[in-house]
Structures are given as structure tokens and as C-alpha cells.
Amino acid sequence: MQTVDAKGARIPIIGLGTWELRERTCARIVEQALRLGYRHLDTAQAYENEREVGEGLHASGVKRGEVFVTTKVRPANFAPRDLERSAKESLVKLRLSEVDLLLLHWPSTQVPLADTMGALCRMKALGLTRHIGVSNFTVALIEEAVGLATEPLVTNQIECHAYLDSSKVIAACRRHGLAVTAYSPIARGRVTGDDLLTRIASAHGKTAGQVALRFLVQQDIIVIPRTSKLERLTENFDIFDFALTDAEMTAIRGLAHPNGRIVNVSWAPQWD
Numbered sequence: 685m686q687t688v689d690a691k692g693a694r695i696p697i698i699g700l701g702t703w704e705l706r707e708r709t710c711a712r713i714v715e716q717a718l719r720l721g722y723r724h725l726d727t728a729q730a731y732e733n734e735r736e737v738g739e740g741l742h743a744s745g746v747k748r749g750e751v752f753v754t755t756k757v758r759p760a761n762f763a764p765r766d767l768e769r770s771a772k773e774s775l776v777k778l779r780l781s782e783v784d785l786l787l788l789h790w791p792s793t794q795v796p797l798a799d800t801m802g803a804l805c806r807m808k809a810l811g812l813t814r815h816i817g818v819s820n821f822t823v824a825l826i827e828e829a830v831g832l833a834t835e836p837l838v839t840n841q842i843e844c845h846a847y848l849d850s851s852k853v854i855a856a857c858r859r860h861g862l863a864v865t866a867y868s869p870i871a872r873g874r875v876t877g878d879d880l881l882t883r884i885a886s887a888h889g890k891t892a893g894q895v896a897l898r899f900l901v902q903q904d905i906i907v908i909p910r911t912s913k914l915e916r917l918t919e920n921f922d923i924f925d926f927a928l929t930d931a932e933m934t935a936i937r938g939l940a941h942p943n944g945r946i947v948n949v950s951w952a953p954q955w956d
């Protein structure tokens with residue numbers, strides 16, 4: 685399994701996204717993904733599926749030490765005492781003694797970042813997580829977080845795909861040694877039917893979804909595509925036996941446009 689290494693963390697470059705996967709579907713997809721070779725799972729308190737992700741993980745028979753498990757703290761739990769309590773609750777639901785990565789899910793306007801960052805670092809010191817990081821942090825917030833953290837931040841998980849120019853925030857991550865984790869890497873399925881991606885895909889005997897993922901992986905960006913369909917688990921994982929040419933990479937970069945963002949919620953950061 686190809687990894688992205690950041691400050692002592694070895695993060696499998698592809699993981700399974702689990703937002704909106706619920707109950708038996710969630711547990712079954714997680715179990716199948718691990719059986720197919722996935723070694724990285726992405727969940728969050730806000731997805732309300734940590735229990736099912738844990739079920740799938742334990743049912744898979746794959747050894748705990750071989751799977752990189754990420755969960756994220758809800759901003760409502762960013763006050764230090766809440767953060768510790770909720771991180772422990774996440775572990776109970778997942779049936780794990782520690783996660784591999786604990787992220788702040790998105791920036792809070794309520795709790796000062798200094799307080800939250802202190803508490804997040806303490807979660808690592810307490811052994812509740814092996815690594816810590818952030819999500820949806822802008823360039824300015826990355827700078828602030830890195831300045832406050834007493835433990836290394838290993839990733840910033842951000843919306844990142846062919847239709848969005850995330851180059852400034854990616855550059856800031858790289859400056860500070862954070863890996864970039866791309867969420868919505870296949871633009872929530874919008875890549876299907878894209879003329880350019882389909883043309884490139886057919887030249888390689890692949891699908892548009894696979895090209896969209898390969899485009900990111902080839903930039904050393906971690907991808908966490910989600911699917912509820914068994915056949916797509918295989919499709920999304922089968923991206924390591926071909927390479928896009930420089931010309932193809934440049935052409936795909938040209939798909940980015942100012943309205944390319946998919947996650948349009950109030951807290952979603954604007955990178956510029």
C-alpha cells in the first residue's frame with residue numbers, strides 16, 4: 685500500500701470515506717473494503733456511524749495494527765473538557781483503545797483555537813490517538829494552528845478534486861509538512877460523464893472516477909472516496925496500475941473553476 689508520510693505518520697494514500705453510510709450498509713461496506721485491501725477508514729462524530737465503522741473493522745478479521753483509522757471531533761465538542769469526553773466516546777463506539785488520527789472537523793467560531801489545540805495535543809499525550817490534524821483549515825488557520833500546537837499536525841483534510849483550485853492551501857500544508865487529504869475526491873460522482881475525464885479514461889482503459897482519483901494520488905494527495913456499492917469499492921481502489929501523462933495532468937487542472945466547490949455550507953472555507 686502506497687503511503688503519504690508526514691511527521692512520523694504513514695497514511696495509506698487511499699482510504700474509505702464513510703459520510704452518509706449508515707447501519708448495516710456502513711458495517712458491510714467497511715468490512716468488504718478491508719477484505720479488498722483498503723487499509724484506511726475515515727469517519728467522524730458528525731457522521732453518527734462510528735459504531736458501524738467499528739463493527740465492519742472488527743468483522744473484517746484484518747489486524748488492528750494494519751488499518752489506519754481516522755475520526756473527527758465535532759466543533760460543538762471543541763471546549764477542552766468536551767473534546768476529551770467526546771474522543772473517549774468515539775473510542776468506545778469504535779471499540780478501539782486509540783485511533784490513528786484525530787482531526788478537528790471544521791473551524792469553530794465559538795471556542796478559541798488555542799484552547800482546542802491544547803486539548804487536541806493532550807489527546808495524543810494521553811494515548812487516545814497516535815496522530816492529530818485538522819480539517820477545513822484555511823491558509824491563515826493552518827499558520828495559527830501550527831504555531832499553537834505542541835505536537836505535530838500531520839494532515840489538513842480539505843475539499844479537493846479536479847473542479848476546485850486548492851493550490852494555495854495545498855502549498856501551505858506542504859510548507860508546514862502536513863499531508864493533504866482530499867475529501868469529495870470524485871466530486872460526489874459529478875466526474876461521471878465529464879467529457880475530458882471520460883476521454884482520458886478510455887485511453888487508459890479506466891473510468892472517469894478512476895482518473896479523478898489518480899489525478900490526486902499522482903500529486904501525493906491522500907484520497908478517501910466513499911461508495912455504498914461493492915463494485916465501486918474495487919473500481920476506486922484500482923488506480924495504481926496506470927499513470928497520467930504530464931499533458932493529461934495539465935488538461936485536468938484546467939477543469940477547475942471558481943464555482944467548483946461542492947460542499948457549500950456556512951463553515952466551508954474559501955481558500956482565497
Ligand SMILES: NC(=O)c1ccc[n+]([C@@H]2O[C@H](COP(=O)([O-])OP(=O)(O)OC[C@H]3O[C@@H](n4cnc5c(N)ncnc54)[C@H](OP(=O)(O)O)[C@@H]3O)[C@@H](O)[C@H]2O)c1
Pocket residue numbers: 700701702703704726727789790819820841842866867868869870871872873874876893894908909910911912913916919920947
Ligand atoms: N472533513 C470534512 O469536512 C468532509 C466533508 C465531506 C466529506 N468528507 C469525507 O470524505 C469522504 C468522501 O467525500 P464525499 O463522500 O463527500 O464524496 P465522494 O467520495 O467524492 O463521492 C461519493 C459519491 O460518489 C459516488 N461514487 C463513488 N464512487 C464512484 C465512482 N467510481 N464513479 C462515480 N460515482 C462514484 C457515490 O455513490 P454510490 O454510493 O452510489 O457509489 C457517492 O454518491 C466522505 O465520505 C467523508 O468520509 C469529509
